Amino acid sequence: MGTKTVDEAGAVSGVEATNDEQKAEVTKTDKANEANEATEATEAPETSEVTEAVEEATPKGPSGVGQGAGAVVSAALGLISLSGSWLGTVAGARQQLVGQLQTSSQASVAKQIKAVYGDAWHATALWGGLFALAALIVGVVVLARPAFGTPGKPQAAWIKSVAWGGVALGVIGLFLAVLKYTDILLGLPSAG
Secondary structure, X not given: OXXXXXXXXXXXXXXXXXXXXXXXXXXXXXXXXXXXXXXXXXXXXXXHHHHHHHHHHOOOOOOOHHHHHHHHHHHHHHHHHHHXXXXXXXXXXXXXXXXXXHOOOOOOHHHHHHHHHHHHHHHHHHHHHHHHHHHHHHHHHHHHHHHHXXXXXXXXXXXXXXXXXXXXXXXHHHHHHHHHHOOOOOOOOOOO
């Protein structure tokens, strides 16, 4: 019992060899299973998982696009109020034509200047003032919008800057329009 014969030793070594082969096969099988699990993990998830991931990544609430557009519109309206608009030019030309038609050639020079040029100047100032007022209102609405929107979601810095620019241009445009309309700024020349 204590000693083994060659046949027994061969049989025992054969069993050991078989065990080693089985261990190698088990190791190969384990590695293949691990590779399959890794492949399954990297494969595309189910569509419900993808939908959930997209919904989580998509921000909830307003995106601020409307506020940004409003800020740009406010700044553009303010710039138009300062530089003049097509509507103001057409209204001024129309008023000049009306003044020429309504003024007789026998009217005094002061009356002709007022009817032909003064009323046209006032019409241009009026339209500039309307554009300035629109710029001011749109800018203030954009700046006030976050107070009525999603709490805790700050407004983008560029939106605030552009909206403040629109408000500033609107105030300046409105001030200049009032000065032009009242003839304080570039009033009509005297005819006397």
